[in-house]
Amino acid sequence: MPVELEYRFWNEVRAGLGVEEAAAAVGVSRNKGHRWVGERGGVMPQLAAGRRTRSLSFAEREEIGLLSAANSGVREIARQLGRAPSTISRELRRVKHQRAPGDRHRLPYRASMAQADADERARRPRDARLATNLALRREVQARLEENHSPEQIAGRLREDFPDDPEMWVSHETIYQALYVQGRGALKRELVKHLRTGRALRKPRRAEGERRGRIPGMVNIAERPKQVEDRAVPGDWEGDLILGSTASGSAIGTLVERATGFTLLLHLRGDHTADTVAEAMIHKMTELPEQLRRTLTWDQGSEMSNHVRIADVTGLDIYFCDPHSPWQRGTNENTNGLLRQYFPKGTDLSKWGPGYLDKVAAELNNRPRKRLHWRTPAEALDKLLSNQANPPGVATTA
Structure with missing residues (x-):
């Protein structure tokens, strides 16, 4: 089985497909897909050409193979890939592992063989x-x-x-x-x-639960870079905090990245895509337009109506990579604070919208170290005031 086929499979998994769906997409049996996952212990290899990691990606190795075949030198290859010359030189030396003992003939560099060699070395146990x-x-x-x-x-x-x-x-x-x-x-x-005090790590989703690809979703990689600066208000991160399994209850959380200002969504009865969309539209349209720039969410099915939400609210909605909660770090931290009010394993449906607004107000008036001990409400008010009266612009009484 060509190693390139396995890496196409992992690209599909990274994009959000299940194991069997990804196997079908690249034309292999579902058993083969499950075998690939088992061989790697469920850990995805580094694949993406545009995402810099310490290790070379398969796409970079393909580029090295093409440039090497064109007789480009080590420094020229390093310049084109934006890597250190020592990295390229070390990578090209992998060909010595592809020769029979005693054979001094130098083989051409092949990306698939180099990737297989790198994977094999990565699997070897190391001292902790x-x-x-x-x-x-x-x-x-x-x-x-x-x-x-x-x-x-x-x-x-x-x-x-x-x-x-x-x-x-x-x-x-x-x-x-x-x-x-x-x-x-x-x-x-x-x-x-540890904060959780658990003796074992607990998976975030129940066994057998799987998330599919949401039609029309835009990946977080396409989100404007200025969102990272947190200089302008209006960029939000969102998620659900879930109640007990028996109740099927949940509360929606929205956190503004620049200030930590929090909104809570009251979800009546369930947390289906329609219910979440109605609650979010109701809450977000209460805000001024300049506070509705972007929203970042994970790939949960509750956001299947993201196109409708974007049309009504004017938000640009982006989705995180699978299993990447750190891409919504502000929201994850806030959800941890909210568990003080809404403990895990309890029925969240008993809390009405009035109580949710009260809890949000408490959080928004709690001093934060990262805001130099201002509250999120004060920080948001200051940012909005600066937008309304930029420095150097005279105001009339």
Whole structure:
């Protein structure tokens, strides 16, 4: 089976198709698709040509093959791909693994064989960083005991040891060392210092639940870059917080990126696409037009009516990549705060729109460190005032 076919399969999965749908799209059996997923432990390889990662993507390897065949030098290939010459030189040396022992004939570089070699090397077990570095393990354990989160620990270690990469570790490595047996040497009881306090990681969706591709959706990669700056109000992130399974209840959450200003959607009876659309249109049309620029949501079926929402509200709606909650980080953090009012596993349908507005008002009047201890309401009011009276423009009494 050509390795290119497997990577086409993973591109379809990344775009939102299920395993069996992606297998059908590239013309292989569903059993083959499930086998590919099993061989990689469900982890998608790096594929996208436009997304820079530490590892070369398959598309970049194809480009290296074409340029190498055209007798381009290492530095020229590196310049065209925007990579370091050492990266290209190391990649071209992969051909030595494609020769028989004792054969000194240099084979041409082939992207598919180089990718297969890289994948094989990536699958090999490595010593866990926290298991082999005693000083790093002690630092991480001490900070966990002070109730620092893995992400805070990872970020702070780079600040405290800027010239010592051996004392750096990713937050995911810390989680792996806590949750996955054999992946590290952290004491298992340290999980009680995590915010969730769970002894096991819990999947975000029930077993067997699957999300399909939403027709006409626009990926977050096409969202305007100025949204990242948080300088202008009107860019929102949204999601649902779910109640107990038996109740089937939910509350919609909308958070403005620049200020953290929060709106809560009262969903009557269910959280179907029609119900979510009605609630969102009702709430968003109460806002001034300059506060309705963009909305970023995940690929949940509750947003299947996104075209209608965009037409009525004027919002440009973008969808996150699958399994990428960090692309809505402001909303994810706010949902964590809301669990103080709406605990997991409870029936959320008992809360009416008046109570939801009261909770939102409390959050919007809570001082925030990132706003220099202003409240979201104050920060939003200041941004709107600056828009109405830009510097250097005289106002009349």
